[in-house]
Amino acid sequence: MLRRIRIEDLKEGMIFSEPLFFDDGKNRVLGKMHPVTQRELAVLKQWKVPFVMTEGKAVRTDSEMNDLVEELDALVDEEEDSTGKQSDKIDDSDILKLPDVLNHSELYSEYLSIVDAVDAFLNDIKQKKPISPRPVDGIALRLHNLLAADRTLVISFILTADIPEHDMAKALVDSAILAETIAVFMKEPADYRDDVVLAALLHDCGMLRIPDTILQKKGPLSDTEMQTVSAHTVYGYKAVLSECMYTERVAQFVLQHHERWDGKGYPSGLNKEGIELGARIISVVDAFVAMTSAKVYRSALLGYDAMKTFLADKGRRFDYQVVKALIQSIGVYPIGSIVLMNDTSIARVIDVAPEEPLRPLIRVLIDESGKKFLNNTGRLLNLRDCKNIFIVRAVDPQQYQKK
Structure with missing residues (x-):
């Protein structure tokens, strides 16, 4: 049900969970999860609009997010002297690992099975075996059912499960879990959410066209090697569209997932809303999963440190609305x-x-x-x-x- 918000109560930086409409309830003023700017306020004042209408509610404002960044920065200064006594109490116990009661749960077993299924699909691509049409539909449905059973528990597997032999498959599954979670939080239509999940499961399949000598290199890549790696989005787009027989929208999400909010990404240098929302979501979750996973050239970041990296980005690489949706969905200290x-x-x-x-x-x-x-x-x-x-x-x- 649409409710009225008086113009005098509308402030710059406010963000609403659903679009704002003029007082006729039909013509849109602003999309959901986009901050109110001076431009919208000036237009409303110029046309003497008494109120706007929305089905949503006000969520955290940009200024509040900036306050959160400052609060996190302050916490870092307090960390140095905080752990000495407690750290002495912890020995080689498995207490901090995934609890045994969960390690043997049906949901965790299904999560591992889904990772295995994705790994088998990736091996088929790498070995250039024939791919059936829409090959990950069944995997996406299983993932949907898994999240419906216990979303928060499944999200916890991202940071707690250790499956070193299936690194890429786990990363794709984890990206899909987070992508679906963000799309739900942002109240995207069901068909759009489904396409985001499919693209998240497929977004790095183009990497299988890149030589292992480059992917496993421990030192910095040359310019030529970087260009080769960057081509994986185009390879992925072609594979998703022509080999896997998915829609153009799913393929575009894959193609654009390394575009940047500031226009400095690849392959086309798109910026802001010129990038599909699904690609912007995958860009964020792909970065989170990459940062919190160990690589041959670096250790994994803590989930908290990954969140601080996102907050410090301030709209350079990532869509800030998607970053905020991630934070509000899984926390500054992620589940x-x-x-x-x-x-x-x-x-x-x-x-x-x-x-x-x-x-x-x-x-x-x-x-x-x-x-x-x-x-x-x-x-x-x-x-x-x-x-x-x-x-x-x-x-x-x-x-x-x-x-």
Whole structure:
């Protein structure tokens, strides 16, 4: 149902979850998740429009996001002296890994099976075997059902599951999980969401046309090698369209996923809304998955550090609206992250609070006395209700397990 918002209550930087319309309720003023600018305010004032109408609600403003960046920057300064006592309590235990009770769950088994299915599809492409029409439709449906069963638990597999023998397949599945999550958060139509998921599963298939000598090179790539790698978007576009028999829209999402918001991407140097929204979503999730995965030339970033990278981007490479949708969907400390609390306990982030991304739902793994809780038996704490407890910093499980 459309509701009225008085013009005097409309402020620059406000963002609404659904489009704004003029007072006739038919002609659009502004698209959903786009900030109100002086231009819109001037037009409304010039035409003496008394109110606008929307089915949505106001969400976090650009200025609030800038406040969040400053708050995160401040947290970094506090991290140095925060962990000494607690880190001594953690030995070689598997306490920080995926809990055994989840490791043997049906949902986790299905997640692994989906990764295996994608890996088999990638091997067929690499070996140049004949590809059946629309080859990942079944995988996309399985992924949809998996997320419908327990979205937050499935998102946690992105940071907690370790499948080194299927790196590329896992990255594509994880990208599809996040792409679908963002598209749902942004309230895109079901058919558009489906195409985004398909493209996310396929977006790097063009990489299989790149020689392994380049992909596995540990040192910096030459200009010629960089050009070869950049061609993977075009290879992927052609494969998706002509070999896999998907639609032009899905193929365009694949083609454009390395375009940048500022126009400095490839292959066509598109910018802003000239880039398909589906491609902008895949650009963000592809970057998140890449940053939080170990490479031959660098270690994986913590999910928290990846989020700080996005926040610091400020609309250069990525669509800021998509970045905000990612943050509000999975948190500043992404679901599955291990965190140190101010009482020296260690916890895992279980769910996110979209309006308060720094205060998620957590499960205690090691309490302030050093007691460990195996198999998801630690207490749940909603930090929105526990104002005296807060996250001090993210924890790298690999480093802590070595202590």
